[in-house]
Amino acid sequence: MIFLVFTYGSTWMLIIAIWMWPDESTRQKLNQYFIGKYNESTENIPFIIADYQRTSEFDKNGLIGMGLATVVSIVSLLIDAFLAAKIYLALKNLNLSNNVKKMHRNLLITLIAQTIIPTILTFIPCLLIWFVPLLNGLNNFDISYYLNSICVPMLCAYPIIDPLIITFALVDYREVICQKFRKFQPRATPIFPTMFRTTLV
Numbered sequence: 001m002i003f004l005v006f007t008y009g010s011t012w013m014l015i016i017a018i019w020m021w022p023d024e025s026t027r028q029k030l031n032q033y034f035i036g037k038y039n040e041s042t043e044n045i046p047f048i049i050a051d052y053q054r055t056s057e058f059d060k061n062g063l064i065g066m067g068l069a070t071v072v073s074i075v076s077l078l079i080d081a082f083l084a085a086k087i088y089l090a091l092k093n094l095n096l097s098n099n100v101k102k103m104h105r106n107l108l109i110t111l112i113a114q115t116i117i118p119t120i121l122t123f124i125p126c127l128l129i130w131f132v133p134l135l136n137g138l139n140n141f142d143i144s145y146y147l148n149s150i151c152v153p154m155l156c157a158y159p160i161i162d163p164l165i166i167t168f169a170l171v172d173y174r175e176v177i178c179q180k181f182r183k184f185q186p187r188a189t190p191i192f193p194t195m196f197r198t199t200l201v
Helices: 002-020 024-038 060-093 098-135 144-169 171-183
Strands: none
Touching: 002 060, 060 098, 098 144, 144 171
16 A cells, blocks of 8 residues: 555656646746736746647647546546455455444545545546646637636635545544534423423323
């Protein structure tokens, strides 16, 4: 597992360094916009960019970088799914107590949720932000508004939702939170005063 994580990170670093790191012409092209918008020069900002339209022709480096990064991310998701299936089958066949199986099952569900939710909130929006602009301008249709209105809020929502995954996926954490909220619930008051109650024997 450590080897897979190291390989994934190293591959991303190589892709960024070779194909997606901005060169001098890219920084100069964006410099005026950054100074006017953020009062900061691009020379002082580290960033990655898939600049696939530097001139009238597409720049192959940007497309290669986006394509390789997408393939690496999809492969990592497939590996996660494969390992999750193996863990599930192993838990099913092991002779463990019900409590231990329940604990491992909850942890597995948490890991699955921590894979699915980032995929929806970060990976898919990144794919749209990367590749949809290739279609920008077709039939005079400006897609940038929809990318900014949908994809960017999804990316911003992930840091808020991520800690909630563990909090509500694990039973013990969820019960503690529910108990805290129960304290704030107003107690139901009896319809009739106590003096009118009678005890049935």
